[in-house]
Amino acid sequence: MIIDFHAHVFPDDLAPRAVEALSSCIDNLYPPVSDGTLSGLLHNMDKWGIDISVTQPVITKQSQFRKANEWAAATCSDRIVAFGGVFPHTDDYKRDIDFVVGLGLKGLKFHAEYQDFLVDDPHMLKIYDYALSKGLILLHHAGFDPAFPPPFRSSPQRFAKMAQTMQGGTIVLAHMGGHDQWDDVEKYLAGSAVYLDTSMGFAYFPHEQFLRIVQKHGADKILFASDAPWSNAKSEIEQLMAQPLSDSEKAAILGGNAKRILNM
DSSP, rough: OEEEEEEOOOOOTTHHHHHHHHHHHHSSSSOOSSSSSHHHHHHHHHHHHHEEEEEEEOSSSSGGHHHHHHHHHTOSSSSSOOOBBTTTOOSOOHHHHHHHHHHHHHEEEEOOHHTOOOTTTTHHHHHHHHHHHOOOOEEEEOOOOOTSSSTTTHHHHHHHHHHHHHSSSOOOTGGSSSBBHHIIIIIIIIISEEEEOTTTTTSSSSSHHHHHHHHHHHHGEOOOOBBSSSSSSSHHHHHHHHHHHHHHHHHHHIOOOOOOTTTO
């Protein structure tokens, strides 16, 4: 089984504008591989042999909260596992997290750049702690994002501080813990309790460094992911399969680890 742990979809009426706007703000650095719709994602999953995708919304306004989470819940199926989201600057994070839990969503997606927070801010630690206590998985964007200037709010150093503070629960860091900051991932995060996803990875990080991180961190805490529609999952799978890892390690990364933490 192949599980893509990090994909994005938008409602059909919003998808064209969302994909165009997001592409424009990064100067088309990552050409989309689909139209951003649910049907577009499923089409690529069928072509590329992906059994399940985990979709990740980003809530950038409180006014988006209810509708975005309700739509995410409505997309769930035997092929789609949807995470929800909260606006970090909400006036009542417990209320909002309880709403997400009530919809049956399995986790929360955070993006410190788009949502304007520091990942190790004390207020955010309270949000994480409450969400984890409710059994939610947390997935964070990590590292470089071409739409924002450095220094980035989601650095490996800040995540290391966050990970040391949080006790228990499942936290996933996208882009192998920090896009374009993999030296710091090796130094500060490899071997910690967090999970790392491979999204936007094999075309960017040095493969020798990927293997060092996997060896130090443990293949049981690495999750295959693409960041669809911004990365070609077919190419990512092929490049993962070409790495000198054991068959059991590849199987764990491609889907076994995700099945375990999703309780599937």
